[in-house]
Amino acid sequence: MSAVPVTLTEDELRRLKAPARRERLFRLASYFSPLLLLLLWELSSQLNLSDRRFFPAPSAIAQTAWRMVLSFELFDHIGATLRRVGVGYAMGAVPGIVMGLILGLSRPVRRVLGPIFSALYPVPKIAILPLILLVFGVGDASKFVVIAIGVFFLMLYNTMSGVMQTPQIYMDVAKNAGATRLQTFRRIAFPAALPSIFTGLKLAAGSSYIIIAAAEFLGARSGIGFFIWASWQTFAVSRMFVGIVVISAMGYLTILALEALERRFVPWAKH
Amino acid sequence: MAAALEIVRPSPAEADRPAIEVGHLTKAFYDSEGDRVTVAVSDVSFSVASGEFVCIVGPSGCGKTTVLRILADLEQKLSGTVKLHSATPPAMVFQETSVLPWLTVSENIAFPLSLKGVSGAEQEKRVRDLLALTGLTDFARARPHQLSGGMKQRVSVARALVDDRDILLMDEPFGSLDEQTRLVLQQELLRIWETTGKTVVFITHSVDEALTLADRVLVMSPRPGTLVADLEVPFERPRDVVEMRRDKRFWDLTYKVWRLLASPARA
Numbered sequence: 268m269s270a271v272p273v274t275l276t277e278d279e280l281r282r283l284k285a286p287a288r289r290e291r292l293f294r295l296a297s298y299f300s301p302l303l304l305l306l307l308w309e310l311s312s313q314l315n316l317s318d319r320r321f322f323p324a325p326s327a328i329a330q331t332a333w334r335m336v337l338s339f340e341l342f343d344h345i346g347a348t349l350r351r352v353g354v355g356y357a358m359g360a361v362p363g364i365v366m367g368l369i370l371g372l373s374r375p376v377r378r379v380l381g382p383i384f385s386a387l388y389p390v391p392k393i394a395i396l397p398l399i400l401l402v403f404g405v406g407d408a409s410k411f412v413v414i415a416i417g418v419f420f421l422m423l424y425n426t427m428s429g430v431m432q433t434p435q436i437y438m439d440v441a442k443n444a445g446a447t448r449l450q451t452f453r454r455i456a457f458p459a460a461l462p463s464i465f466t467g468l469k470l471a472a473g474s475s476y477i478i479i480a481a482a483e484f485l486g487a488r489s490g491i492g493f494f495i496w497a498s499w500q501t502f503a504v505s506r507m508f509v510g511i512v513v514i515s516a517m518g519y520l521t522i523l524a525l526e527a528l529e530r531r532f533v534p535w536a537k538h
Numbered sequence: 539m540a541a542a543l544e545i546v547r548p549s550p551a552e553a554d555r556p557a558i559e560v561g562h563l564t565k566a567f568y569d570s571e572g573d574r575v576t577v578a579v580s581d582v583s584f585s586v587a588s589g590e591f592v593c594i595v596g597p598s599g600c601g602k603t604t605v606l607r608i609l610a611d612l613e614q615k616l617s618g619t620v621k622l623h624s625a626t627p628p629a630m631v632f633q634e635t636s637v638l639p640w641l642t643v644s645e646n647i648a649f650p651l652s653l654k655g656v657s658g659a660e661q662e663k664r665v666r667d668l669l670a671l672t673g674l675t676d677f678a679r680a681r682p683h684q685l686s687g688g689m690k691q692r693v694s695v696a697r698a699l700v701d702d703r704d705i706l707l708m709d710e711p712f713g714s715l716d717e718q719t720r721l722v723l724q725q726e727l728l729r730i731w732e733t734t735g736k737t738v739v740f741i742t743h744s745v746d747e748a749l750t751l752a753d754r755v756l757v758m759s760p761r762p763g764t765l766v767a768d769l770e771v772p773f774e775r776p777r778d779v780v781e782m783r784r785d786k787r788f789w790d791l792t793y794k795v796w797r798l799l800a801s802p803a804r805a
């Protein structure tokens with residue numbers, strides 16, 4: 268308990284603490300509101316208010332999920348999707364960050380190469396999937412490439428804006444301390460851009476799962492996207508929902524992991 | 539980037555040449571969007587002897603920072619001459635917070651050394667000395683966001699001292715501090731200066747601070763900044779920043795500088 272100054276009356280104290288009490292209540296409510304949605308869904312399904320063929324009850328989906336866990340049938344799909352996202356993500360993120368740093372630091376390079384990237388960026392990645400399948404085949408390579416392209420642009424733009432927003436004072440400090448161009452790049456531009464880089468990494472993780480789901484619908488024999496698509500085609504709606512929940516959870520956990528990394532590597536930024 | 543400044547290595551014969559020579563320095567900024575020209579500094583000439591402590595006072599916006607940034611080669615002059623006779627480039631303490639937030643206090647102080655590939659052991663030794671000198675030993679591993687404003691300024695001062703350059707440029711380093719902390723840091727700075735023999739150019743908008751620290755005070759007029767006076771500060775060294783306020787000459791000089799600042803035209 269915190270110490271209470273004797274000069275405050277009971278009423279003053281109550282009013283003083285009221286906002287904090289309300290805040291606690293809201294926080295509690297925020298945990299339960301998603302559950303409420305599930306409950307409504309369950310009820311409307313049980314009472315036949317919604318079409319059970321399209322929206323099976325959450326309890327039915329949970330049963331299906333449990334059976335699939337016991338039969339290990341999902342794990343290969345999870346592994347395939349994770350591998351594609353992991354490799355494609357790394358292939359896109361590393362060059363994206365490096366190019367972002369270069370474009371952010373060098374005005375001439377930005378002026379010359381910037382328009383090329385601006386022109387390519389708006390092309391929907393899914394729209395060029397057929398082209399990528401044509402070039403890289405239906406194997407994993409095409410998945411790596413389409414994810415890498417999506418990730419590359421997000422990392423490029425976030426890193427570049429992070430570098431360009433670096434306060435001039437840090438550049439002045441580097442120059443006065445006698446930093447070379449490369450040292451300014453590594454010791455100033457990169458750390459200054461790290462918060463933006465992490466914003467990019469989180470956005471890119473989200474969009475990687477969107478891209479991989481779509482890519483696996485069309486051109487794969489494994490992966491959660493393939494599993495969702497195959498379930499739909501056989502009208503196994505409960506299984507399809509399990510797939511949707513699994514891929515959502517994968518995305519969520521990836522972002523949690525990135526946030527943990529961010530706290531570890533960007534301890535100076537406000538979280 | 540081409541060096542705009544001429545840094546001349548002193549030969550024994552030139553030992554008593556001034557460390558800094560500024561002649562008819564003019565600097566203007568052009569804002570192309572509003573098609574507006576701001577003359578920040580106009581025809582400023584002064585020189586600073588080697589080992590001298592010079593303060594520049596003037597109202598804010600009169601071009602003090604601009605002069606210092608030109609001396610540090612962070613800004614290009616428009617015309618005039620700027621010569622530094624020094625074996626090393628000048629070290630700068632910036633007006634605004636300039637500690638790097640991603641480095642610890644120790645790493646911030648060691649930053650200039652780490653760029654030059656000085657050995658880890660040597661860096662550690664230098665940093666340990668400077669932490670002690672600036673009273674930051676207990677915060678060696680802290681990050682800047684855990685420090686008060688005064689502590690951050692101490693870090694900047696320590697960083698400017700770490701690679702022992704001949705010329706120290708300080709831009710209102712204590713401007714944002716409370717009077718108590720400022721007094722402590724002024725005393726520390728005088729002690730450091732007395733033991734190292736550096737050439738110091740110290741900017742302040744505080745007449746009091748200028749008289750406390752300097753051998754000579756340069757007074758600048760409001761924009762466009764020009765020099766309106768160059769005053770000797772006669773107090774003996776070493777100085778006690780509190781005791782010197784008992785000296786009547788301190789207040790006479792204070793009055794004189796205030797007269798100049800109030801009506802520079804009559805100087």
Ligand SMILES: Nc1ncnc2c1ncn2[C@@H]1O[C@H](COP(=O)(O)OP(=O)(O)O)[C@@H](O)[C@H]1O
Pocket residue numbers: 567568576577578596597598599600601602603604605761
């Ligand atoms: N980079 C800049 N661009 C445009 N104007 C500037 C710039 N830097 C300084 N100035 C102008 O030059 C004048 C002097 O500024 P400054 O040297 O910072 O003054 P002081 O340090 O004495 O307060 C001010 O009017 C300021 O607005």
Ligand SMILES: [Mg+2]
Pocket residue numbers: 599602603604633709710
């Ligand atoms: Mg200034």
